[in-house]
Amino acid sequence: MxxxxxxxxxxxxxxxxxxxxxxxxxxxxxxxxxxxxxxxxxxxxxxxxxxxxxxxxxxxxxxxxxxxxxxxxxxxxxxxxxxxxxxxxxxxxxxxxxxxxxxxxxxxxxxxxxxxxxxxxxxxxxxxxxxAFVYRNITDKTYGVLKWAMSIDGRIGLKNGKSKWITNEESRSLVHSFRAEFDAIIIGGNTLRKDNPILTTRGLKSPEPLRVIFTKTLDLPSKSNLWNSNEAKTLVIYDSSTANEKFLARIPKCVEVEKVSTDNPELISRLLAKRGCNKVLWECGPRLATSAVKSGCINEIISFIAPKILGGENSMSPFGDFEFQEMHEILDLNESNISFIGNDICVKSSLKN
Ligand SMILES: [Zn+2]
The missing domain is CATH 3.40.140.10 (Cytidine Deaminase, domain 2)
Structure with a gap:
């Protein structure tokens, strides 16, 4: 066996x-x-x-x-x-x-x-x-892994949004190969506007994972690396309760578009599960990451931690406010798997429950 x-x-x-x-x-x-x-x-x-x-x-x-x-x-x-x-x-x-x-x-x-x-x-x-397959069949949701890279003081970027690069080259190329395990990679509109990412395995997987952008506004740039469908397919999911559908015209025809009725990330998870995605990677910024965790879309986390200090009260954190009032409310993780990638540390863990 x-x-x-x-x-x-x-x-x-x-x-x-x-x-x-x-x-x-x-x-x-x-x-x-x-x-x-x-x-x-x-x-x-x-x-x-x-x-x-x-x-x-x-x-x-x-x-x-x-x-x-x-x-x-x-x-x-x-x-x-x-x-x-x-x-x-x-x-x-x-x-x-x-x-x-x-x-x-x-x-x-x-x-x-x-x-x-x-x-x-x-x-x-x-x-x-x-x-992931078992989870999707039982829950009709995708198995979610949330990934972020941060400094040792828990920052993912400067106040002005600059974040290239916190982790070392080895960690970053590990992310490319790590993406090959996933059926889809999800980011929010902010990450698209700020980073203009490519979100591929750089050819390690064929077909490449589906690139998913979740947007509340549809206010996405008319030029983006994700609009190039030669390398990988892209899907835009928008919240129809808040988005301006006039912006749909900016999205090229080769990109698929789906709408959901609210900004609850669970709808994204269910929509992708219906499309046959077992395991998805959330590479989103603090707002979407926080609501994805809150809505139960995240099963595992993977954090790359670099021995660098960004400082600043207003520099970016991996998460927004969970509104915890007591220490017993905070998120507790299961036993972690910790590895070193050069000077960086990679922590993999799963959320309890
Ligand atoms: Zn069979």
Whole structure:
């Protein structure tokens, strides 16, 4: 199963809206005779790839797969049928498909066909691997990671908005590769106006993550790096209760536009989940970051901390006001993973609850 999970992880960042799945087939003597993984949405599922790679007869053998085989006809034929017709007599499934419409059905069909099904092997590791997929299926929201870079005194920019660069070059290039894990990157209109970012992995992922701009005003510049759709797709989401729709004319035709009825970031999360995004990266400024946390859109944080001091009461912080009055109200994080990137420190953690 650990081999299946490792194979599954090779599809990281490429399988959405599907999960990451790996499959290993053993012959009746317990020797590995084939394996496969789902490497991209629309391509064969892990089980199908493992059967396609099969060189020997699998009759009487067994299969290890980190997620319940599918039983519905999607873009590819159901895997359950392939397992049944293969002559395999035993299958180890790590976790059930979290999709309520199909969960348990694949296992039921396998059992009805006389195959022994063992559920739960390496469950914790499999849930961790596909946490974003599981989260989207259970909540209809995307799994959100909030990222920011700051000085050791907790500042993300000077009072005048200047912020290039706080962290070192190595940290910044790490961000590019780190983006490849995500289906979408979200910024607010302020970040677009101030930084004119490119928001790509610089070619590390194809297609590049969807670039999402959330704006309350639609007052976006007519020239922007994000209006160039050659490198990556861009989606503008605007709050129709406050935006001036006259500004829509500034946005080029190659950019998609969607509207939401309020400025609650949960609507962005739900909209992107509906579009099949499992995991999204919020690279936004303090205002949107604060409301994204408040509305429960953030599951994890990643903070790059540079040994520099910006100072100033009015220089920019990663967050706005949460209006906490008592210390017991403040946000508490789970155990952190801390690493050093040259002189910078990278802290990864998750929000409690
Ligand atoms: Zn399948």
């Amino acid at each position: 650990k081999r299946a999970i490792h194979l599954a992880s090779l599809g990281d960042g490429k399988t959405s809206p599907n999960p990451m799945v790996g499959a290993v087939i053993l012959d009746k003597n317990g020797n590995i005779i084939s394996e496969g993984f789902h490497y991209k949405a629309g391509m064969p599922h892990a089980e199908a790839m493992a059967f396609n790679n099969l060189k020997k007869d699998a009759t009487g053998g067994s299969m290890y797969v980190n997620l319940e085989p599918c039983c519905h006809l999607g873009k590819t034929p159901p895997c359950v049928d392939k397992v049944i017709s293969s002559g395999i007599k035993k299958i180890y499934v790590s976790i059930k498909d979290p999709d309520k419409r199909v969960s348990g059905k694949g296992i039921k069909l396998l059992k009805e066909a006389g195959i022994q099904v063992h559920l739960g092997l390496c469950k914790k590791e499999s849930l961790e691997l596909n946490k």
